[in-house]
Amino acid sequence: MSDQAILTINAGSSSIKFSVYARDGEPQELGRGQVEKLGPAARLVVHPEGASALREEIGQADHDIALQQILSHLEPILQGRQVVGVGHRIVHGGAEFAVPHVLTPDVIDQLALLEPLAPLHQPFNLAAVRAAMAAFPDALQIACFDTGFHRGHPWAFDTFALPRRYFDKGVRRYGFHGLSYDYIAGELARRDPVLARGRVIVAHLGNGASMCAIKGGQSQSSTMGFSALEGLAMGTRSGAIDPGVLLYLMEAEGMGAADLTQLLYKESGLKGLSGLTHDMRSLLASPAPEAAQAIEYYVMRIRHELGGLTADIGGLDALVFTGGVGQNAAKIRALVCDGMEWLGLSLDAAANENGVDEIGRGPVRIFALPTDEERVIARAVNGFLAPGG
Template identity: 35%
Template sequence: MNILVINSGSSSIKFQLIEMPSENVICKGIVEQIGAENARLSYKSAHSEVKKTDGFATHKEGLQSVVDVLLDREKGVIQQVSDIHIVGHRVVHGGNSFSSTTEINADVKAKIAQYASLAPLHNPHNLQGILLAEHLFPDATQVAVFDTAFHQTIPLVAQKYAIPNTLFSEHEIQVYGFHGTSHKYVSEKAMEYLHLDTSKIISIHLGNGCSMTAIVNGKSIDHSLGFTPSTGLIMGSRSGDIDHSIIFYMVNTLGYSLADVENLLNKESGMLGLTGFSDLRDIQAGVEKGNTDCILAMEMNAYRIKKYIGSYIAAMNGLDAIVFTAGIGENSSLLRKMVCTNLETFGIIIDPSKNVESSQELRAIHADASQVKILVIPTNEELEIAKQAYQLLQ
């Protein structure tokens, strides 16, 4: 069974074609910088590789380019669109409506649209990817895997905010949690690698969006993102935790509109607001050059992560392993070092030489004396989506 997995983001479309149940990746790629002049498609299969810079102006053009390369007579991997049996979609926000993987119908699409206001950088593009895939792959079953589903196990003590109960009961204002597909995948890999039947794990997903999850025996019990994917850690352009009174001050005293504040906190803050750069590679280059803004931003980033590590150790009453994952978590040895330094009191000791080793595989980077295991596990949300979609339709 061929499953095409589409992860449609705000300016990108990641995709993998996976044969199930063998989990064989037939091809994979990404359309990046959609809407920009340097928009490009990268595609790789066992026998070919394609790089195109066609300046894809819209997601529709980007997804059409994916279909074109899949069907290409020389470098493609399918003969016709009906060779795709299932299209699996990552959807960021499913609220309380979806606690598991779901076959997409009109009601599901309406719910995804309803939650768009809670994930404005994600759900609209997730929905657009679904609508385009329905048009381009009319014979395929469309399946949604929700980032929020993994966090449905968070208990009320961590799920509720200290606001009037009616806002929870009538309007579902609560902690939902995100990046659930990634946290589920890497935590299960960690348990398997460490041969743990019972476990206390902190999963740290660091990309343009960042989050941490406290996971006990494979179940999410607390998470750094909340009602929307904007709280918690310092992110690429999102502020993370902030005193909410700052919003009132900006509106009432500084004259900002609410729309301006929302845009500032989601698109102009975080590492971008602190340094002028949104790409961590540029920020780390700034650190090497002695840029004081970049140095302080990295220190703030690591400090925020450390605070969550301490709180999650307390919440779980212990810790077996820390997992770093996603683009920054997997590739930034500098940030991993900064996070794990001076945590010896918790039994967390990083091995400097193991930490700087370059690898795309699961690896341990803790010192021999470390009581807590420190792992770097490449996330594979696309494979996790394919597995869940396959299991749903069996």
């Protein structure tokens, strides 16, 4: 199997990440990278294992251009290995798809019907599938669903207070970022099996952001629901909003579905609140009062959800920060935990600033851990491939 490789593709709203793994028992990473900051100033970053990183400014790039750039830079990483499986992060699996699934034309058509539920992700996820099928026609293509980890919630955490017929039609809470939560749950189990069986809240904070309450290793509730809009404020997404505001905008501003989609997905969140940018690094460095206000709202929503999720699972044994902001922004972690001793949270300031994995000193353990959605995907693909190829 050493001459075989697995490729993973993770198409997000503002970037496309990829990883390449050798098939050798547990998949062994050969390299990874991403095209980041999609738009007028996109950049390709490739990290071959054991070699210097490659950075290449590619200028104006959408998801299609970014994917072609990635495919054109794979050969030095593959070093002659054959790609026998490609794993794809698919944001929305709907009510039908939970566990990893072989992608066929019929399955792709079914997943395309869910595009209105995840317009920033699903179309690009499926575009990556089609491109990978064309580039690697003999490889097994596997879908891994961000909604899958949340299946099996208690009913009250999965429904809205609408007539029951809508739940039966699929209008329900699905939850997202499940591949990230799956990885973190597994990492906690590796580090401390007893803790992993307890009550854990994971804050996945990035351009998209959500939180998940996990008990006994199983998702119980999540801040995201029917779509990837609900819950926390995000880079450009609004998070929680009174539905009456949407009715008002429709009636008073004459906004239709397309207008609201643009507003809620691309013009709101940190970008809308600050009037400056969606990038947390830039906001933290900015002296503008609007930047500080955007951060204040962002943190307030995290703290608000932290209290509610703790109630959902009857207490808290550990809090895990992950994602680009969660893992790297010490200031945000400090603001979230400030004054939360009543919940058992006490941050070790020095550990927090120094970037170590465990950063708490109170009864509730606090971690800042990298997530690895790509490894979860690679493991799933490897499980589908017959031993020995």
